[in-house]
Structures are given as structure tokens and as C-alpha cells.
Amino acid sequence: MSTPVRRPVASLWIGERLHYLNQLCLLSHVRQGHPTTLYCTDKVSNVPEGVIVKPATEIMSVDMDIVRQTSESFLSNVFRYKMIQKTDAVWIDCDAYCHRPFPDEMTHIFAGHGFRGALNCGVVYIPQKGALMDQLLDYYDNLPEAPAWFNKQQRKKIDKQDRSLPQAVRIYNAERTAFGPQAFTYFAQQTGDYERALTHDVLYPVPFQLNDVFYDPHCNVEGHFTDATLSVHLYTNGTRPWWRKNPPLPGSYADRMCKVEGVDPAGALEE
Template sequence: MSTPVRRPVASLWIGERLHYLNQLCLLSHVAHGHPTTLYCTDKVTNVPDGIIVKPATDIMAIDMDIVRQTSESFLSNVFRYKMIEKTDAIWIDCDAFCHKPFPDEMQNIYAGHGFRGALNCGVVYIPPQGALIKQLLDYYENLPDAPAWFNKQQRKRIEKQDTSLPQAVRIYNAERTAFGPQAFTYFAQQTGDFEKALTSDYLYPVPFQLNDVFYDPYGRVEGHFTDNTLSVHLYTNGTKPYWRKNPPLPNSYAARMCAQIGVDASKALEE
């Protein structure tokens, strides 16, 4: 029996090589029937078969000077909403593992994150013509002197920045998450979309603070899951160096999922 074709998903990669966890997460969506596109700023040498590769410039002009002065996450935070607006695909971070397919009818795919309750934007779909995406894109395209939610201390940190720097860099230096969860949470509150958020078990069943459990052969990762769980965030930005440079231990969640999807971790370790 063939896998049904589902709604498209897409992500962005900055660099020339994927880690095995990224290969695993991208292929997990393919396994569930989601056409999966990886937009790339460079020629990536180890994209697995089954992933559609396109240049990131299909979505927006890429200013790598800004990226170098901020981070890859800054670009992805702008990119994801432009991608949704242009393609109507679901945004997936490259470390989001597809546990179950996204329902065709689900129009608001985002959730609270970890223990704090703020919205995360690691997996996102919002209506491409809605008020929320319009406010987010307006924020990125017309950066303010300071984001509306900044407190006095954050505003002072911007004021201390060199005025010759691009405004995006000045805001980023004042608050690294000002373009990610902070912006998404604030504008969702302004538009009334905050109340439409899924509970964390849908997209972030394991809290960030517990991400070592993915590599523990005796860890009960699935104990965090519910019947709602669609995606499992592996939080590679918080993964310890050992797990990035070595294959996962047998029977750990990471090892079991690699076996299930067909990824050889030893061929895509961090160098």
C-alpha cells in the first residue's frame, strides 16, 4: 500500500553538510508522505534521496553579511514566513522529527514551548494571507528602533550598539531571540492567534531542558508523547558535543529512529 501524498513541508539549510539528525528529521517527513523541500544557501553535499533541493533565493534575497553578524537562526526566522506566504507549505526546523503526518485540515500549526509557555516557531503553519503573517513580515521588513515588547534594559542594550551597524544586527545583539519566539509570541497576542496555539505535546513533547533523553538507551522518550503528538523536536542547538560527534547508542531514541527511517549516523557526524 502506497503512502498518501500529504501537504508540503519545507526548511532552510545554511552550510554545505547536513548532520545525521538533520537527515533523519527531513526523511521522517518524506516517510509520512509529505513532499519535503530543503532550501539551501550553499551546495549541500549530503542531502538524502527523496528531499527536494531548491535555492534559498527562490524565496528571498539572502544577505550573508547580516547572517555572519547575527546567526543562521536570524535568517531562518525571516525566511520561514516568506516561505509560507509564497508556497503555502508548513515550515519545519531541520531538527523536527515527524512522528505522525500533519492533518490536511489543520490551519494553525504552532505551539507553546517547554516550561515557559511562550510560542515556539520551530514548526509553523499560519494562513499565508492572515493578519499574523502580515504583521510578522512587516516587522522584519520595517524594523523599528526597538521591538514594541522590549523593556527598558533591552532598549538600553540597543542604544549602546554602534549606530553604523544594520538595525537587524543591533536588535539581535540586544536580544538574540527578538526575531524568533519573542516576535512570534508578541504578534500572535496582538492578532488573537495566541489562543489558537496547540499545546506543547503536539510539537514539543520533550522539554528542551531534557534533550539528553534522546541519546539515553534507557530513556523513556515516548513517555512524553500523547495521542496528539505530531512532531518531536530534537533541539540540535542544545545537543552536547559528544552526541554530535558520535553515533547514538543502541536502543536510544535517536538510534531507533535512524534504524526506522534508514539513516546511517556514522556517515554524517559533526567533524
């Protein structure tokens, strides 16, 4: 029985090589029937078969000088909404594992995560046309002197920045998350879309603070899941260096999912 073709998903990769966890997560969407596109700023040597590769410039021009002065996450935070607007695909971070396919009828896909109630945008879909999309893109395309939600201390940090720096760099230096969850949460609150957020178990069943459980063969990761869980975020940015440089322990969630997706961890470790 063939796998049904589902709604498209897409992500962005900056660099020349994927880690095995990224291969694993991309392949999980392919297996669930989602046409999966990886937009790349470089030629990536180890993209798994079944993943569609396209240049990131199909979505937007990429200023690598700004990326080098900020981070890869800065570019991806801008990129995801422009990608959704142009392609109507669901954005997936490269460390989001597809537990179950995204229903075609879901018009808003985002959720809170962690213990603070802020929305995350690691997996996100919003309508291509609407107030939330308009406000997000206007923010990125016309950066303010300071984001509207900044407090006095954050505004002082911006004021101390060299005015010859690009405005994106000045804001980033004042607050690293000003282009990610902070922006998405603020604008969703302004447009009323905050109330559309899914519960954390749908997209982020395991809290960021507990991400070691993915590598522990004695932990019941699936105990965090519910019948509503669609995606499992593996939080590679917070993964301890040892786990990134070594294959997962036999029987751990990461090991078991590698077997499901046919990924050899030893062939794509962090160098």
C-alpha cells in the first residue's frame, strides 16, 4: 500500500553537511508522505535520498555577512515566513521529528513550548495572507529602532550598539531571540492568533530542559506523548556535545528512530 501524498513541508540548511539527527528528522517527514524540501545556502554533501534540494535564493536573497554577525537562526527566522508565503509549505526545523503527519485541514500550526508560555516557531504554518503574516514580514523587512516589546534594559543595549552596524545585528546583539519566539509571540498576540496555539504536546511534547532523554535507553520518551502529538522536537541546539559527536546508545529514542528511518548515525556525526 503506497503512502498518501500529503501537504508539503520545508526547511533551511546553512552549511555543507547534515548531522545524523537532521537526516533522521527530514526522512521522518518523507516517510509520512510529506514532500520534503531542504533549501540550502551551500552544496550539502549528505542530504538523504527522498529529500528535495533547492537553493535558498529561490525564497529570498541571503546576506551571509549578516548571518556571520548574528547566527544561522537569524536567517531561518526570516526565511520561514517568506517560504510559507511563497510556497504554502509547513515550516519544519531540521531537528523536528515527524511522529504523525500534519492534517491537511490544519490552517494554523504552532504551539507553546517549555515552561514559560511563549510560542515557538520550530514547526509553524500560518495562512499565506493575513494580519499575522503581514506583521511578521513587515517587522523583518522594515526593522524598527527597537522591537515594540523591548523593555528599558533591552533598549539601552541597542543604544550602546555601534550605529554603523546593520540594524538586524544591533537588535540581535541586544536580544538573541528577538527574531524568533519573541517576535512570533508578540505579533500573534497583536493579531489574536495567540489563541489559536496548539497545546505543547502536539509539537513539543518533551520540554527543552529534558532533552537528554532522547539519548538515554532507560527513559520512556514516548511517555511524554499524547494522542495529539504530531511532531517531536529534538532540540539539537541544546544537545550536549558528547551526543552530537557519538552514536546514540542502543535502545535510546534517537537510536530507535534511526533504525526506523534507516539512518546510520556513525556516518554523520559532528566533527
